Amino acid sequence: MRDTPSQDVDPQRSICPFCGVGCGLEYDDARGNGVGWKGPVNTKGEICPKGAAAFDVVGDEERLTQPLVRENGRLVTAPWEEAFDRIERAFGGIVEEYGPDALYFFASSACTNEENYVVQKVARTLGTNNVDNCARLCHSSTVAAMSSRFGLGAMTNTLEDVREADVFLVTGANPAEQHPVIFRSYMLPAIRDGTTLIHVDPRANSTTDAADIHLPVKPGYDIPLLNAMAKVLLEADLVDQAFLAERVEGITEFTAFLDEVDVTENAELAGVDPDDLRAAARVYGEADRAAAFTGMGMSQHHCGTSNVHALLNLPLLTGNIGVSGTGVNPLRGQNNVQGASDVGTLPSTLPGYQSVSDADARARVAAEWGVEPPTVPGLTESEAIHEFGDGIHGAFVFGENPAVTEPNANHVSDALDELEFLVVQDIFPTETAEYADVVLPGSSWAEKGGTVTNTDRQVLRMRPSAELPGDARQDLDLLCELGERLTDNAFTYPSTEAVFDEMTRVNPLYEGMSYDGIGDEGQRWPFSAATGIGVDVLHSDRFFSGERTADLVAVDHVPPVDQLDAGDLVLTTGRVMQHFNSGAVTRRSDTLMGMRGEDRLQIHPGDAERRAISDGDRVTVANERGTVEVTATLTPTIREGTVFLTFHYDDPLSNRLTGDTLDPEASIPEYKHSAVTVTPVE
């Protein structure tokens, strides 16, 4: 519910708060909502329906406007002083009794670089590396694989240059719905000009509509599929021998590994037509320039890192790296998931992906902060939840909604109950806030300034257009007060810009950037202070690792965790265009209300018929972890044996069904493969 905010809004150029595309967005008085300005990414001012609805948060009646504290089991309003006194007492007591590693800090990929920089500075000044952001839940596996092979986990190329590709290999991503402006303004025009789109996804969706080849892989079977593609490249002599000689190691071992791979067998294991797979590999291999895009269907598995390792072999075999129109491009999730990680809200790296044990990086940080950060890596957020009540006694959740979005939600609910003290800083009373001891009302995107970093490494400026509601305060002020209350350090900054400037002095990737330099144009990292220009195409002469070469890696198939009993279906989860993540913001949006409907279980007509389920029936989806009830939609676009739900709702809370087995390297949960039974509701 929303009052018309027109009186309160003074339009300024900002950046959309939803996805990692980073569209320029400003308030339009006539529409009472968002319109695009001609930004660095949306160069014609184009936006998607979520951007148009983004100002709905301003004046929303459900906004948090006063601090809340728990009294006799209930959350009641309290003065600011009281809220912070309670945090100081409780967190102070926990640190005194158990040490700083008994606290955990959830940073926010939905918030600015400046805010995230301060969160990790508070945690590290206090003496713990227990800080993470929900990049953990999206692309941590992609980053792990790409960092170990190339030295860096970010998009290798830019949106501008992918138009030069002859082939797009899109695997485990649905950019038509999740990155709409990238799809419509960069990919579709290229496709219309002749670029071939290969789409690897168990469901045919809006991205598939534009595809030339669709490989409807079984969830969890990307490795055999990618290995088979590598084998076809080798067999059909589509490898780039010059590139292999100069830039790649391990071809002999990799060839020996592929000797054992049977293309038809692997295709059948992955559930795709062997001829289609061969055609896809040939098209990729014959292309002058082929660009890969990878998303959650690849990363969010207990073998997510291995999945991406298998993908990285393809550009190395074919020389599709280091030039425009090629590369491997993880499409990043929230508007600042890239930046939150860049500025150090990760348990093992300081700002700029420098290891917490790197002596130079530690010295640089210590000189700026006056405090040495701890050397032992912290827990990841997905690990930390398992420690609630054991090793972790207090948690600070800034702009995340783990009660809805972490896997195995029934377990998460128990874990949140186990905490001695939970603080939530949000703009809405979320499902997670229901467990809190103190709730701090922060500032929405429309009320704050700062910077965010989009999916192709551009640092972009946000500017406030609206006043804060009620007694709500700026997120950055609240985080600085938290630092002041919990540590002996001063967290007094004269401006948001001063926080950014400090960050550029400890983060080599951002060194030399400035608010003035960013302006309306953006600045790309890795940035050169000397030239004032960022690097567009990574790994061109050398890999970011400093090496001239990268390795080919043999990746064995990793079977899914959940075994299927007779009659079970595989549940995979994901997103739809008009909704965003936990739905905390989009569920409340009047503008999106009509468009977004309710959650539906996508099920193949064959699977439905065997269970006497008709279109529109209520069904129970269940496994040993939990049960949800939802309406079924029959559709032949999903592969038989697989069903699909979003995770955008608290009811049905689909994460009751997902398992919390983590990828051993990246700690990303298994969101994309759960065994379930589906039965009609009596």
Ligand SMILES: Nc1nc2c(c(=O)[nH]1)N[C@H]1C(S)=C(S)[C@@H](COP(=O)(O)OP(=O)(O)OC[C@H]3O[C@@H](n4cnc5c(=O)[nH]c(N)nc54)[C@H](O)[C@@H]3O)O[C@H]1N2
């Ligand atoms: N509209 C909208 N846009 C968003 C978001 C949103 O919630 N709504 N969230 C943002 C965030 S945080 C993120 S991380 C990005 C994510 O963007 P995407 O990566 O596109 O997100 P998903 O829909 O989770 O997964 C993509 C596809 O993977 C497929 N898939 C499932 N299992 C498998 C598998 O085993 N293998 C393969 N190859 N594919 C599989 C699904 O069918 C789905 O179509 O989107 C961002 N943009």
Ligand SMILES: Nc1nc2c(c(=O)[nH]1)N[C@H]1C(S)=C(S)[C@@H](COP(=O)(O)OP(=O)(O)OC[C@H]3O[C@@H](n4cnc5c(=O)[nH]c(N)nc54)[C@H](O)[C@@H]3O)O[C@H]1N2
């Ligand atoms: N089953 C399943 N689960 C998934 C996924 C999946 O594909 N399937 N995807 C995973 C992925 S990729 C991600 S990124 C996570 C997302 O998980 P979350 O980050 O938990 O989800 P969001 O809904 O984006 O949560 C953002 C929170 O920040 C608040 N917020 C927004 N703007 C501001 C602000 O300016 N200030 C403050 N203080 N708060 C703000 C919102 O109200 C909301 O509560 O979900 C993960 N969970």
Ligand code: SF4
């Ligand atoms: S494409 Fe992403 S950044 Fe652009 S308007 Fe839509 S949600 Fe916002």
Ligand SMILES: [Mo]
């Ligand atoms: Mo994400």
